[in-house]
Amino acid sequence: MSWEENVRKVVPYTPGEQPKIQNIIKLNTNENPYPPAPAVAEAIKIMDVDRFKKYPDPSCSVLVDAIADFYNVSSDRVFVGVGSDDVLAMAFLTFFNSDKPVLFPDITYSFYDVWANLYRIPFKQIPLNEDFTITKEDYFGENGGVVIANPNAPTGVELPLKDIEEILQKNRDVVVIVDEAYIDFGGESALPLIDKYDNLLVVQTFSKSRSMAGMRIGYAFGNEKLIKYLSDVKYSFNSYTMNTPTLELGALAISNRDYFDKTRNMVIGTRERVKKELKELGFEFADSKTNFIFAKHPDKSGKEIFANLRSRGIIVRRFDLPRIDEYLRISIGTDEEMDTLIRALKEII
Amino acid sequence: MSWEENVRKVVPYTPGEQPKIQNIIKLNTNENPYPPAPAVAEAIKIMDVDRFKKYPDPSCSVLVDAIADFYNVSSDRVFVGVGSDDVLAMAFLTFFNSDKPVLFPDITYSFYDVWANLYRIPFKQIPLNEDFTITKEDYFGENGGVVIANPNAPTGVELPLKDIEEILQKNRDVVVIVDEAYIDFGGESALPLIDKYDNLLVVQTFSKSRSMAGMRIGYAFGNEKLIKYLSDVKYSFNSYTMNTPTLELGALAISNRDYFDKTRNMVIGTRERVKKELKELGFEFADSKTNFIFAKHPDKSGKEIFANLRSRGIIVRRFDLPRIDEYLRISIGTDEEMDTLIRALKEII
Numbered sequence: 001m002s003w004e005e006n007v008r009k010v011v012p013y014t015p016g017e018q019p020k021i022q023n024i025i026k027l028n029t030n031e032n033p034y035p036p037a038p039a040v041a042e043a044i045k046i047m048d049v050d051r052f053k054k055y056p057d058p059s060c061s062v063l064v065d066a067i068a069d070f071y072n073v074s075s076d077r078v079f080v081g082v083g084s085d086d087v088l089a090m091a092f093l094t095f096f097n098s099d100k101p102v103l104f105p106d107i108t109y110s111f112y113d114v115w116a117n118l119y120r121i122p123f124k125q126i127p128l129n130e131d132f133t134i135t136k137e138d139y140f141g142e143n144g145g146v147v148i149a150n151p152n153a154p155t156g157v158e159l160p161l162k163d164i165e166e167i168l169q170k171n172r173d174v175v176v177i178v179d180e181a182y183i184d185f186g187g188e189s190a191l192p193l194i195d196k197y198d199n200l201l202v203v204q205t206f207s208k209s210r211s212m213a214g215m216r217i218g219y220a221f222g223n224e225k226l227i228k229y230l231s232d233v234k235y236s237f238n239s240y241t242m243n244t245p246t247l248e249l250g251a252l253a254i255s256n257r258d259y260f261d262k263t264r265n266m267v268i269g270t271r272e273r274v275k276k277e278l279k280e281l282g283f284e285f286a287d288s289k290t291n292f293i294f295a296k297h298p299d300k301s302g303k304e305i306f307a308n309l310r311s312r313g314i315i316v317r318r319f320d321l322p323r324i325d326e327y328l329r330i331s332i333g334t335d336e337e338m339d340t341l342i343r344a345l346k347e348i349i
Numbered sequence: 350m351s352w353e354e355n356v357r358k359v360v361p362y363t364p365g366e367q368p369k370i371q372n373i374i375k376l377n378t379n380e381n382p383y384p385p386a387p388a389v390a391e392a393i394k395i396m397d398v399d400r401f402k403k404y405p406d407p408s409c410s411v412l413v414d415a416i417a418d419f420y421n422v423s424s425d426r427v428f429v430g431v432g433s434d435d436v437l438a439m440a441f442l443t444f445f446n447s448d449k450p451v452l453f454p455d456i457t458y459s460f461y462d463v464w465a466n467l468y469r470i471p472f473k474q475i476p477l478n479e480d481f482t483i484t485k486e487d488y489f490g491e492n493g494g495v496v497i498a499n500p501n502a503p504t505g506v507e508l509p510l511k512d513i514e515e516i517l518q519k520n521r522d523v524v525v526i527v528d529e530a531y532i533d534f535g536g537e538s539a540l541p542l543i544d545k546y547d548n549l550l551v552v553q554t555f556s557k558s559r560s561m562a563g564m565r566i567g568y569a570f571g572n573e574k575l576i577k578y579l580s581d582v583k584y585s586f587n588s589y590t591m592n593t594p595t596l597e598l599g600a601l602a603i604s605n606r607d608y609f610d611k612t613r614n615m616v617i618g619t620r621e622r623v624k625k626e627l628k629e630l631g632f633e634f635a636d637s638k639t640n641f642i643f644a645k646h647p648d649k650s651g652k653e654i655f656a657n658l659r660s661r662g663i664i665v666r667r668f669d670l671p672r673i674d675e676y677l678r679i680s681i682g683t684d685e686e687m688d689t690l691i692r693a694l695k696e697i698i
Contacts, residue, residue, distance in 0.1 A: 001522045003548040004574075006447040006493065012584035015407050026403070035399040045394055049598075050384040052563035054375070055556070058364050082431060085587040093467075098355040118442075118585040144355065173350045199352040207404070214401035214593035225353075235361035236467040238434040244563035245594055249398075 013114040016317050025340055027331040028317040030153075030182075030292050032211040034263040034334075037256040040212075040249050047245060056244045058235070063242065066251035067219050071191060076224040079231060080250075082241050084181055084205035084218030089115050091201055091220070094233040095175035096121045098144030105134060107324055109149045109179060128155070132286045132294075136163040140170040149179040151187045154319065154329040156288030161188045168197045175226070177201045182290035184209035184264050185271070191221055198223035201230075208291055209264050210253055217242070217250045267291050271332045277342050281349050291332045294324075300349060302326040308348045314341055362463040365666050374689055376680040377666040379502075379531070379641050381560040383612040383683075386605040389561075389598050396594060405593045407584070412591065415600035416568050420540060425573040428580060429599075431590050433530055433554035433567030438464050440550055440569070443582040444524035445470045447493030454483060456673055458498045458528060477504070481635045481643075485512040489519040498528040500536045503668065503678040505637030510537045517546045524575070526550045531639035533558035533613050534620070540570055547572035550579075557640055558613050559602055566591070566599045616640050620681045626691050630698050640681045643673075649698060651675040657697045663690055 016029035035041070060080050068075040081087035092115040096102050101124040104112045108128075116123040126138045132155040139146050146167060151158040168176050178190045180202055190202050206217035220230070234241065242250075254260075271288065278285065278295055285295035296302055306318045306328060317329040332338065365378035384390070409429050417424040430436035441464040445451050450473040453461045457477075465472040475487045481504040488495050495516060500507040517525050527539045529551055539551050555566035569579070583590065591599075603609075620637065627634065627644055634644035645651055655667045655677055666678040681687065 003444070003522055003524050004578075006444065006523070007578045008443050008446050008582055009578070010581050010585040012581045013588055015404075015584075015588035018404055018406055020406070029404055031404060032402050034402065036401050040401070041398045044396055044398055044594075047393055049390045049393055052385050052389070052598075053381050053383065053560040055364075055367055055378055055380065055562040056565070057367055057369070082587060082590055082592075085589070089586050094357050095352070095355065097357050114585050118582065173352055174355070175352050211402040213404040213589075216405070216589055216592040229353075229356045229358070232359050232361045233357055233467065235364075236359040236463050237438050238431060239362055239364035240434070240562075240565055241431055243431075243565040243592075243595060245393075246592060249401075 008118070010118055011114070013111050017315065019315065023313060025314045025333060025337045027333050027337065027341065028315045029213070030208060030290070030331045031213045032208060032263065032267065032291065033332070033337065034211055034266065036211045037253045037259045039252040039256060043249060043252050044245070047248070052244055056240050056242060056247055058239045060242050060247055063217070063247045063250045066254050070254050070257070071221070073191070073221060074224070077194065077221055077227055079220045079222070079227050079234070080242060081218045081234070083207060083216040084179065084203050085111060086241065087203050087218040087220050088177070088179065090230055090234050090237070091175070091177055091203070092116065092121060093119055094230050096145045098174070100142055100144035102145040102147060103139055103143045104147040105152065107132065107155060109153050110319070112147055132157045134159050134163070136166050139167045143171070143174060145174045146171055146176045147179065148177070149181070150190070151182050151289040153182065153290065154292070154294050154317070154324070154327070155286055156290045156292060156294050157286045158187045158289040161190060164190050165193060168193065168200055172199060175199050175201060177203060179203045181205050181208055185268055185291050186289040194221050194223055198225060201226060206250060206253065209260065211263065212250065212253055215246050215249060217246060267332050270335055270338055274332065274338050274342070281345055292329050293332070294327050294329050296326040296328070297349060302328050305345070305348055309344060312344050314344055357467070359467055360463070362460050366664065368664065372662060374663045374682060374686045376682050376686065376690065377664045378562070379557060379639070379680045380562045381557060381612065381616065381640065382681070382686065383560055383615065385560045386602045386608045388601040388605060392598060392601050393594070396597070401593055405589050405591060405596055407588045409591050409596055412566070412596045412599045415603050419603050419606070420570070422570060426543065426570055426576055428569040428571070428576050428583070429591060430567045430583070432556060432565040433528065433552050434460060435590065436552050436567040436569050437526070437528065439579055439583050439586070440524070440526055440552070441465065441470060442468055443579050445494045447523070449491055449493035451494040451496060452488055452492045453496040454501065456481065456504060458502050459668070461496055481506045483508050483512070485515050488516045492520070492523060494523045495520055495525045496528065497526070498530070499539070500531050500638040502531065502639065503641070503643050503666070503673070503676070504635055505639045505641060505643050506635045507536045507638040510539060513539050514542060517542065517549055521548060524548050524550060526552060528552045530554045530557055534617055534640050535638040543570050543572055547574060550575060555599060555602065558609065560612065561599065561602055564595050564598060566595060616681050619684055619687055623681065623687050623691070630694055641678050642681070643676050643678050645675040645677070646698060651677050654694070654697055658693060661693050663693055
């Protein structure tokens, strides 16, 4: 026998490319084109690194309190982690321990089935409609939990909050996770529903609307009992996941509401005019409430456009998966970056 | 039925207290009393936070390469994580999937049984001898894996490397983890053995000898196949665990060999003279090769000394566990801090 027989073998998630070359236009991982709130730059310059010799605060209170304050919820309803991936992975491990399958769409964030496989959680992928919408009734049957990305990725399509609430009403006996990574670009958050449904976990992130992908901060809201279960599992995994600068810079980044509104509105504005320009070029896409557009062209294959853009130093995302292999997921960059993209697409089409 | 029925319920690890009050002498979580290498302070002042809007490098290459360089191993034999807790938790999940019990001592790092419980891994705790040494033959029987903290915590006792190698020879069919969080304070590392044993994982950390507990950086060495399995599971959990400043500051911190040698020798020097002073006060302890001393006093209970020190603003660690509840684990601080401790103990005893 070899030690390899008892290895947990997995097919890992493939993250979007993080190229190390300079001078590319990077529209492949839905990052924000604008820098973090100005207080972050000021604070890091005067940060006392001597304190790094001590462990960080395991309760993460400076960051938890800043998030609680921004959203006007109590701190015992907030959980933080190393990006929303960490929060979601912990939630899968904590809440999905049934023999019944966890339900999520066939086209959605491609980490859900990876976590389910990692933790040996049974799951069932429910096909989206042809227009990438969700039929809420598909989630009313018996199950071990429900996960809905809203707005969905990589499609950009929002499920109306009243449908989310109906799914919650039909699933009081399992945990329902609403993954709102992109909610700040025009969607309606399920956060107010945590008062009514103690089985709802709403997950958000600093990686998109907060311009902090490089700092790895995710967070979740839920009933205090739900958050306590999640924290217990987190403390059983790693007591100190968030390091000292992350806690302090994260708290500063979320406290500036004006900057947040300004930058997300800039992204939304750019998205809306890029939608028009893509339509003029003949692209087809469902309406997006996110910081990306998921589009295909009737005359040119996704693979071809992807390769051509890449040769011009413009990187978008393409998923080599059934039903969506003709599509490109294009992140919303600065206006200048999107102008360059549109010019390139005009030449390609 | 309630959603609570399918919650993974655990008894979480209790980390050592991280008090928020000022002016205490904190000797309870084995932190380094000296600041990180000087380059860290210089680099953070000029760090460009605009880059935080982009995801970090998921392969962590700047940090992995710096560690590989320092230890003169190839980069594909190095794994990094959010503290050695993250590395160890991933290793438990990846390698311990047998029906047979994983073996570790009854008195050791108290996270091992927490991870085993979290992941439903069968385990067997093998009693240390009365003098806190390990009998290597106890680890020769059939098992699902072996975990040895060396030097052991909270005892401080080192298992000779030749005994580690014998344990490896008798366990070629399972993964053997050697947790070397404290190795730089006088122990002999098992790192050279990774060439000979493809089932050996050696885990180390920036939290002790590198003065970076607040940054959460752990790492491991192993055969490239072992590291690949570990990386696959890590990528299935969270693609980006290490954030941008952590990667860059970590690489700078480990590159300064002179500073590393100077500060660890200062800690070792302080430890050796504190040993003498504690002995003069009548304390009893096994010889420590770490940055802490695990001691008891024949005339005063551990509980009493702990409480008395605390009332004086000196915090040490006490475990309310069988066999060791009379002991105090005292981290090695600066010479000045240890002088204050010794003066306090003189008054208490």
